Amino acid sequence: MHKPILTGLFILAGAAALAHSGVQNQAVLARMEAMKSIGDAMKVLGRMAKGQASFDASAAQDAAAGIARHSADTPALFTARETDPKSEAKPAIWTDFADFTAKARALETAALDVSKSLTSPDDLVPAVQRLGQACKSCHSLYRE
Template sequence: MKNGLVMLLALALCATTALAHQGVKNPAVMARMHGMKQISDNVKMLGTMAKGQIAFDAATAQNAARAIARHSAESVALFTAPETDPKSEAREVIWTEFDDFSAKARDLETLANDLANTLNSLDDVKAAMKPLGASCKACHSVYRD
């Protein structure tokens, strides 16, 4: 019974992920979107903490920053091949400017790694939201539709 419930929850979680990238057929595109989703989920969690909707917890905040750094680092490899899909929002210029694209992914990695060592108070989390948002925008404004 208990296992059944765990299975059901796992299925529900998968379904949510699948829905976020509905209709994506290329597994390589799906994988890089999934990585972005992980980054976004962790940023959202920090946002709820910054707003006081969940209690500040240094370990939780630092782990989220670490996860953002890890997924940002992985995105370089996930985006290396010029894979496409009708549902993809990636611009082709990624692959003519891949050095710059990678540098932007590494900027987010560096920022998030710094945060993983310095998020020690609610004020730290509040102050982190702006540079985090700027880092996403720096890449999305050039490389995402």
């Protein structure tokens, strides 16, 4: 392999690590990145719900569909009991994995519903509340 390609790879790896300052375990990084994408999509919906961004039905539906996709991936990303000093995952995930999986599926179902039914600005607040409940029901048990 030529040296410039190697250098490029190291720069990419460095950028990913910086986004989650100092996470060493790649499996932990991958699940954090998925959660961060879910968080970013919620921000898109949240800004529209608060009137900080104008309503855009297709952008809102895309954001919800993205949440559904990442929540569908969540059980697989957490199956192996990986840890990292920077991780906020609680050990209970792996003693109650069936419940953890059910909570990921609940978010997926809610996000799929929202992605199909979000058609007017009036739908935003209920959608954000419904999705937010699904985040909270998992974070309250399984995230530091």
